[in-house]
Amino acid sequence: MSETIIRKMQMDEPDERRVLDLTSQGLIGRPVTRPDGPAKVAGTASYAGEILPEGTAFGVLVRATIAKGKVASLDEASATAMPGVLGVFTGERFLRNPAQGGADAAPVQGASEVAYFGQPIGLVVGETYEDARHAAYTMGVTYEPADDASVDLDTAKSERPDAKQLDQGDLDAAMAGAAHGVDVTYTTTPDSSAPMEPHASVASWDEEGVLTLRGSYQMLRHNRIELADALGIETEKVRILAPFVGGGFGSKLGIAPEAVAASIAAKALKRPVVVAMTRQHVFEGTIRRSETSQRMRLCTDADGRLTGFGHDSKVSNLPGESFSEPLAMTTHFLYRGENRRIGHEIRRVNRTCAGSVRAPGEAPGMLATECAMDELAEVCGLDPIELRKRNIPDQQPENGTPYGTRLLAECLEEGAHRFGWADRKAPGERREGEWLIGMGVASAARTNMTAPASARVTLRADGTALVETDMTDIGTGTYAILTQIAGEMLGLPADRVEVTLGDTDFPPGSGSGGSWGASSTGAAVMLACEAVREQVCLRMGVEPSALTMRDGEAMAGNTRRTLEEVVGDEPVAATGDFEPGSTTEQRVMASYGAHFAEVAVNQTTGEVRVRRMLGVFSAGRILNERTARSQCIGGMIWGIGEALTEDLVHDPRDGHVVNRDLAEYHVPVNLDAPPIEIAFLEELEDWGSPIQSKGIGELGICGSGAAIGNAIYNACGVRIRDFPATPDKVLAGIISEEEAGRLSSGQEK
Template identity: 55%
Template sequence: MDKPQPVSRLDTTVQGLVGLGVERVDGPAKVSGQAIYAAEYRVDDVAYGVLVGAGIGKGKVVSVDVDAVKGLPGVIDVVTDYDTFIRVSQQGGETEAPTQGVKDIEYFGEIVAIVLGDTYEAARDAAIRLPIEYDTGAGVFAFSMDAERDGDLPENNTPAQSAQGDIDAAMDAAPVTVDVTYTTPSQNSAAMEPHASLAMWDGDGALTLYGAYQMPTSDAQQLAKSLGVAASKVRIVSRFIGGGFGSKLGIAPESVAAAVAAKRLGRPVKAVMMRQQVFDVTVRRSNTSQRMRLGAGTDGRLVAIGHETTASNLDTEDYFEPAGISTHFLYAGENRKVSHDLVRVNWLLSGSMRAPGEAVGLIALECAMDELAEKLGIDPIELRLLNEPAEDPEKKVPFSSRSLKAALTQGAERFGWSKRQPAGARREGDWLIGMGVASAARANTLMKSSAKVALHPDGTATVSSAMTDIGTGSYTILTQIAADMLGLPLDRIRMELGDTNHVPAAGSGGSWGAASAGSAVYLAAQTIRQKLAKAMDVDEEELTLKDGQAIARNRSVPIGSLTEGEPIEATGTIDKGKQEELFNQASYGAHFAEVGVNVVTGEIRVRRMLGVFGAGRILNQQTARSQCLGGMTFGIGAALHEELIHDERTGKIVNRDLAEYHIPVNADVPDLDVVFLPERDIHANPIHAKGIGEVGICGAAGAVANAVYNATGIRVRDFPITLDKLMPHLPQE
């Protein structure tokens, strides 16, 4: 993508399917149980594997008493491959093997063995009984800001350290300042489907793994490197995924364990994590401590922005939660500092969870902006509008498109922001009522992806790619693009996704899936259009494709008849290019929330929320809205509910199931309102779309937190905001 694409063929196709709220084409298969997920494939002679996690938080495995359980009914074997088994899940997009070697224990629950049985129940029983002897070592099981910090970190979506101007001097000179620290806890993705792998080897030493993975192309390379085999010998099939939110970006321990066990046994092995193991050994969003410094003139214009984050991870891992990623460009201000440090702890790996960085970083930034607005005595929206930058304030490049101002102003009118009262002023019986706002921003990126399109003589088309659908709507969106470009009804497009036997794709993650894979389908279909025009002996601009007919020069023929009996095939490939360097590309939005806080119980209820977003061309109104609804729900959870708790004696996650790890349920989520602003981004890709999957969470928790403050006058900086943090300060009358 080296040049802008001012003209998109999607604007001139006549069917107009792209942009409509088309219902999910995979919906009937899902609701009828015909959509097969990783753990549901039926194969002959399968053995069931149950993972065994370490019972200590730091130390070494001395011995595993395999003989103690091998004689139990239905037990086949116990496999312990200390060198090959992976210690932690891999980060998304990496192609090297994750950290391997599990004899040295780095965190509680680390997978050290897999027990195999003829039935799942037999394997589970033996796994529970398996005796393991450890040599316990001294670990770091609590997060402390007094601990030594590691700031020498590699780039991770954003530089770990950056500075511009002199923030210290600017803060000293600024007439109005805020210098506060916000803390957020560890979180779990809590996807509905647990991690699962079904591994089988063929006689040629090739592995097929049916897995719940978001990025099969890179995941297959990770798996091959872990097993010491050629990448060409590994196939991953991941056709349907029951949610991932980042936890399935890279391979997890069950994949390697199942593959090693299958090779050892010479028969297929299925390994499905128990819910507790999903919490114990996949990936967590890091906890953070974020120091926010804002300095402004009396007119409200920022002169200093500081966002210094301390997160946590294992000693052997360099991933850091990039909480300041949007702070680089969201507001103007000439003196800036954004930094990230790590404290090393013996906790589960921290890695990407939905909107890594922005989801928690915009809690701190947007709450700090509200605190500054209060000190200045101006409206929080006015403060944000005053600090709208004309260009990227650090890179000094233009924005490709930016709808933040429109989102704030139009959202304010729709939400009734003018009725907002001062903090603590609005009361209805026992309920204090408040409104809050927060900006949303999520960097947009394009990732190398391919798609193959085949037009068949019967007038149907097949689209194939290693691209996945984790519940976001990929099957539907790509069907719409192909149907519009080829002039075919939706039911004449067949989608084949999530298989590394197909052309490679970046997969689902980072909000790049729809635009990247969609652009690949677009380019492949564009090539087929050119071939069809040649077959009709006309210029492509003269050709109209509609309802299965090719129309040009007063002639109309079935599209399939132009194939001359053989499929017309084309592969489209898109990749990032100079446009990403020449322009700052991001999706934007604004969240508005109204909450009620009960003065007697401290209970917090979100009464209503509005999200207004600009994300380029909206490919499907229904699936895009669903993504934003999900993101806003995540925001409610981050603000009020979600918190992983670690036992400070062992590092063990205490609340490791969906009963005790609190996520929003129906009663916590009101009727959410979502609005999309008309926008096209000609610098992003040829279909003019930008990421929507994660911008819905960005800033959502900040809006809820700001509403709680407006309702009560109580500023809580330690998340989640629970009633115990409010009750001592609530009115007693």
């Protein structure tokens, strides 16, 4: 094979070549089915905990049962005396909690200092899972509890980092002098990512001291560094494999306690060790989304144009964690308002670590902003869509930066038309027996991000292409879209492209997080393919501009050759390197959309059922209509969970996670998910990525819960400001409305 060519691009200027529009295979945008689909359906796609090397031992984590303090002793002797138990492991290298996304360093380490109830403090390894679990569950542990555990948010220590505050103009004066305004506080409860595949790692060491970890992780280039740092070994001594990941939603962005525990035990025992978390461990020992409290102060002139926008938020995390739910992510750029205040306060609590959960910031942040906008529309006497359209800024209201592509108004208009928005009635006016029916709308916005990414593409002697990167597919469709991009660029049908992912021996991809995977790693694949195409031109003696590649043939002028002929016995390989650049400062880039929801609220019981939803989105080039749609539907269904059901409960006395299983932590089930329609508006964003796409993985959850909250208000006149809107909260509102005479009992004959 000839030497690999490297094609680099740093995104310092827009790429207006629109390379994917110049090719002719016709794969881009098409609803290509996932190449990994049949293996997943047949059960042959193996997840981390399913491939156990010969001689693997089983590890089960021991949980702390105090909120804060020291582990005085673990009764290792008794545990190791139990049948089948091979050893008990703990120590200063154990992780307190998972690394935050992209940390590139180990998180807080040390198993003897307990910072939250449920923290992993040890690992029992046994010949069988059952042996290990019994010993772990009955492990004698003594503690020296601290007397200053902080589990109550109201009394917890508070921080207000300067970098996370903004005060522009005079919001107080604007509120005082405004024609219309709202000053309301929204709260949201903690969420769990609850991925279908619990966190699992299988660690094995070879004779050269190289660790191979088969794990369930989202960003291997970072996870490798984090794991090496946690173990105190060189990064080069760690290889991570994660070809299939059963959902992550942020909880697998950073290396987690089970990976380090498995690695330590495997080294000591000189045999592979698997540690698969139980569902209960995932809930209490990985990460959660912080609860939030958000004071929204919005005011307008007489025409409903925003003059002030305030968003003061409180969130929580463990002491020492850098992450705090960035609730004002979209607040900075979504709407106008020259007087602005963004406040951010972090309460330090001894509770399960808070971290990135799908659309960190926007998911709970837009619940508050988009419901507050609905409240503002009412006091302004404007249709909520009209209010939003009047307040789309010409330029970023804090620093004047121009916007990239932005079809927010178009999404709202298209959605209103498709959904039948004009039929919306006043609260309480639409009734079907006990059920009150209402409609709600909300904007969707998710900041567009990209990340460094590399991928290698090889055109092989048999005329097929191989794509290699440590990028992951966490259920999102990475295999499909990278297949499409390589096939499109090299003129190959999808079945002649092989994509291999999730191995740190391959060039480092962007990883899956922040909705950046497709635009970043997709760009790297495109760049590699461009370089491959140039080699094809050299071999054919033609100009790149004259080259057409389609259906396995390369054509230029009167020359037409099959790829087998072009490649001969000398495969062509190239690596694409994509780097974000200064375009992120030159343009405010985000994906946009509009959510519409119709709900039925039972006046007797306060139960809310979503009857239909529509999402209209614009996210740059849509690479695969099928997987893009699936991402949006999944996000919107999580919006149902945020709005109605999901509530990770901490005990008020010791902070422990009370509802640690899927029976009592309520994700929406099939019957909660109504028919959901998705529409995409076409646009191409040249400033973000050379493939003109923008992030789509998290867009669906941004604002969808707010559309449901607003629909509840439209149905019954109850304004829910404390999500999720469980029946108890809705019923309390209904009873108030009935007692105030604003809602008839519905029983009048």
